[in-house]
Amino acid sequence: MDFLEITDLSEMETILEIKGVTKSFDGLVVLDKACCSVQEGTISAFFGENGSGKTTLFHIISGFMKADVGEIFYKQLPLAHSTPAGIAHLGIGRVWQNPRICKNLSVLDNLMLASRNHPGEFLLNYFLHPFRIDQEEKMRRKIAEETAEQIALSEYLLDSAGALSFGQQKLLSIGMLLMNEATLLLLDEPFAGVNAKMIERISEVMIKLKVNGKTIMMIEHNRATAKIISDTQFFVTKGKVIEESITKVHEVSRIRANDTIEERQPPIVMRAGQLKPRASHVNLFDHDIAAINGVFL
Amino acid sequence: MNYLLHIFVMLEIYIILGLAMNLLAGYSGLLSLAQAAFYGTGAYITAMLLVNFGYSFPATFSIVVLVSLLACIPIIVFAIRFRDLFFILATLAWQVIVYSVLYNWVSVTNGPYGISGIPKPVVFGYSFESLHQFALFAGLVCLSVLFFFYALNRSPLVRYLQGVRDDQLAMLTFGKSPSYYKAIAIGISSAISAIAGVLYATYFSFIDPSSFSINESILIISIVLIGGLGTIRGSVAGAFFYVLLPELLKLFNVPDSSASNIRMMVYAFILILMVIYRPYGFFGNYRFE
Numbered sequence: 001m002d003f004l005e006i007t008d009l010s011e012m013e014t015i016l017e018i019k020g021v022t023k024s025f026d027g028l029v030v031l032d033k034a035c036c037s038v039q040e041g042t043i044s045a046f047f048g049e050n051g052s053g054k055t056t057l058f059h060i061i062s063g064f065m066k067a068d069v070g071e072i073f074y075k076q077l078p079l080a081h082s083t084p085a086g087i088a089h090l091g092i093g094r095v096w097q098n099p100r101i102c103k104n105l106s107v108l109d110n111l112m113l114a115s116r117n118h119p120g121e122f123l124l125n126y127f128l129h130p131f132r133i134d135q136e137e138k139m140r141r142k143i144a145e146e147t148a149e150q151i152a153l154s155e156y157l158l159d160s161a162g163a164l165s166f167g168q169q170k171l172l173s174i175g176m177l178l179m180n181e182a183t184l185l186l187l188d189e190p191f192a193g194v195n196a197k198m199i200e201r202i203s204e205v206m207i208k209l210k211v212n213g214k215t216i217m218m219i220e221h222n223r224a225t226a227k228i229i230s231d232t233q234f235f236v237t238k239g240k241v242i243e244e245s246i247t248k249v250h251e252v253s254r255i256r257a258n259d260t261i262e263e264r265q266p267p268i269v270m271r272a273g274q275l276k277p278r279a280s281h282v283n284l285f286d287h288d289i290a291a292i293n294g295v296f297l
Numbered sequence: 298m299n300y301l302l303h304i305f306v307m308l309e310i311y312i313i314l315g316l317a318m319n320l321l322a323g324y325s326g327l328l329s330l331a332q333a334a335f336y337g338t339g340a341y342i343t344a345m346l347l348v349n350f351g352y353s354f355p356a357t358f359s360i361v362v363l364v365s366l367l368a369c370i371p372i373i374v375f376a377i378r379f380r381d382l383f384f385i386l387a388t389l390a391w392q393v394i395v396y397s398v399l400y401n402w403v404s405v406t407n408g409p410y411g412i413s414g415i416p417k418p419v420v421f422g423y424s425f426e427s428l429h430q431f432a433l434f435a436g437l438v439c440l441s442v443l444f445f446f447y448a449l450n451r452s453p454l455v456r457y458l459q460g461v462r463d464d465q466l467a468m469l470t471f472g473k474s475p476s477y478y479k480a481i482a483i484g485i486s487s488a489i490s491a492i493a494g495v496l497y498a499t500y501f502s503f504i505d506p507s508s509f510s511i512n513e514s515i516l517i518i519s520i521v522l523i524g525g526l527g528t529i530r531g532s533v534a535g536a537f538f539y540v541l542l543p544e545l546l547k548l549f550n551v552p553d554s555s556a557s558n559i560r561m562m563v564y565a566f567i568l569i570l571m572v573i574y575r576p577y578g579f580f581g582n583y584r585f586e
Contacts, residue, residue, distance in 0.1 A: 062470070064469075084469040084470065084472075085469055085472045085473065085474055086472075087472075088469070088470060088471055088472030089472045093470070093471075094470050096466065096470070100464050100466050100467040100470060101463075101464065101467060102459060102460050102462075102463035102464050102467060103463055103464070104459065104462070104463050104527075104582065104583050105456065105459055105460070105463060109456050109459075112453070112456060113456050113457065113460050113467075113468075113471070113473075114467075114471040116471075116472070118453060120452060120453030120454055120457075121453070121457060121473060123454070123481055126452070126454065133452070133453060137453055173467075176467075176471065177471075180471045180472065286466060289466065290465060290466050293466075293469060294378050294476075295378075295380075295465035295466065295468075295469060295475050295476075
């Protein structure tokens with residue numbers, strides 16, 4: 001029942017391929033041999049109910065969690081035993097559901113912080129090439145200003161990032177990914193909790209990025225908006241990732257029909273207490289993820 | 298005049314200690330209780346090299362800076378994965394270890410009796426013997442430390458330290474390792490505190506472990522909390538406040554027997570007032586939540 005035998009017909013190259021990724025927490029299977037592939041230069045949306053494993057999938061791709069079984073290929077190369085920092089260096093960027101920005105720094109400083117391979121990152125460079133750091137700093141400041149324009153934040157350049165609205169903070173974290181020169185952007189619910197105008201603005205930015213050759217994967221509950229701007233849609237249910245297309249939808253519905261006929265089970269009466277462990281395991285909070293990776297928030 | 302110069306020297310020592318603390322607590326968000334351990338390490342190494350081994354002052358100074366960079370490795374190794382409360386506990390452990398070593402390793406540190414007869418600094422044949430000269434010397438050291446922090450404040454490096462303070466997950470997401478920057482902050486802070494230790498040892502020409510106890514660490518923390526976290530001005534203001542307040546209290550003719558107790562009460566009271574009404578300190582741009 002491997003739906004992903006059917007490959008995308010477009011000629012674009014596969015940038016990310018997930019093969020049989022399984023992840024379970026204390027025996028609770030969240031991702032069960034999930035497979036999917038994402039084409040370069042597309043926007044793909046991941047739908048699914050809460051706790052179906054979408055965010056876990058993103059955690060695994062971006063290296064914040066290890067998969068139990070399975071492989072992920074990025075540009076045909078396997079991502080094995082990678083750390084979050086290592087994956088960021090490969091060009092896979094990640095926006096968290098609650099935007100993770102440095103709230104006490106200005107917007108400009110946030111953008112500069114994310115800048116990739118700044119010589120000022122390493123202590124040794126201050127002794128070896130102090131002047132190059134200065135030059136790079138000036139150059140990157142210009143790039144940061146351009147990026148701020150791209151994400152419509154150039155008026156707030158010197159304001160502290162904590163003072164921005166929630167939607168602007170999301171834009172800022174997208175901008176930080178751009179400064180980090182990510183080619184594959186994983187956006188976790190970019191439209192959640194922002195107003196209609198901001199949704200428009202964020203999707204504008206996303207389309208602009210797509211035109212510039214970036215690949216975007218996003219988790220979204222707002223299906224209407226996400227469908228308009230995305231090229232491919234995936235559904236994550238029961239730990240599987242299912243690509244939406246006409247044939248596949250039939251497949252899924254056939255399976256569901258089979259389910260109901262052959263394996264009809266007595267209705268399960270669940271108490272609230274029983275549901276709770278699933279939710280708390282799947283929706284790991286950011287600080288749990290931080291603790292797994294040896295940092296504290 | 299000598300009295301003023303004494304205050305001036307103390308001010309310079311505490312400005313340096315405050316800046317070192319501010320780098321950890323204000324810029325990197327790591328509240329450390331081991332500052333007095335760094336400070337004491339510097340002072341004791343200075344004393345031993347100058348008194349027991351007869352090294353020259355410039356050599357001592359550079360060895361102290363190098364050794365203090367090495368001496369903070371235990372903290373880097375054991376405390377780097379923590380922050381907030383756990384980091385405080387880990388640094389507290391280091392503070393207690395260093396203090397007990399200074400107190401109990403009598404054959405090397407002379408234990409509670411301390412080391413006396415530490416000579417005044419002699420740099421390239423010029424001796425800073427008198428109080429004037431020492432105040433000038435300490436002032437030069439303090440100015441260069443201030444300049445160092447000014448340069449650090451303008452360099453890109455400080456942004457990464459502030460990133461560690463604000464959001465470590467973001468740092469990881471953008472491929473920067475928070476531990477690397479924490480190690481840098483701890484190393485610089487240790488070295489700068491040790492420089493204050495050099496000044497302290499050569500100024501008083503006598504040191505004993507009681508000057509480097511946990512109380513000193515707490516005092517250094519209160520300097521930066523009162524002055525303000527995350528700015529150079531903050532540490533300087535905090536040091537002024539700490540050094541000048543007891544002198545102001547002397548105007549009120551408090552009997553000597555109760556003076557130190559009253560001083561601590563006044564500090565505590567002011568600290569409480571500051572926390573309630575000015576959580577950012579005098580000049581801070583960051584506060585602990």
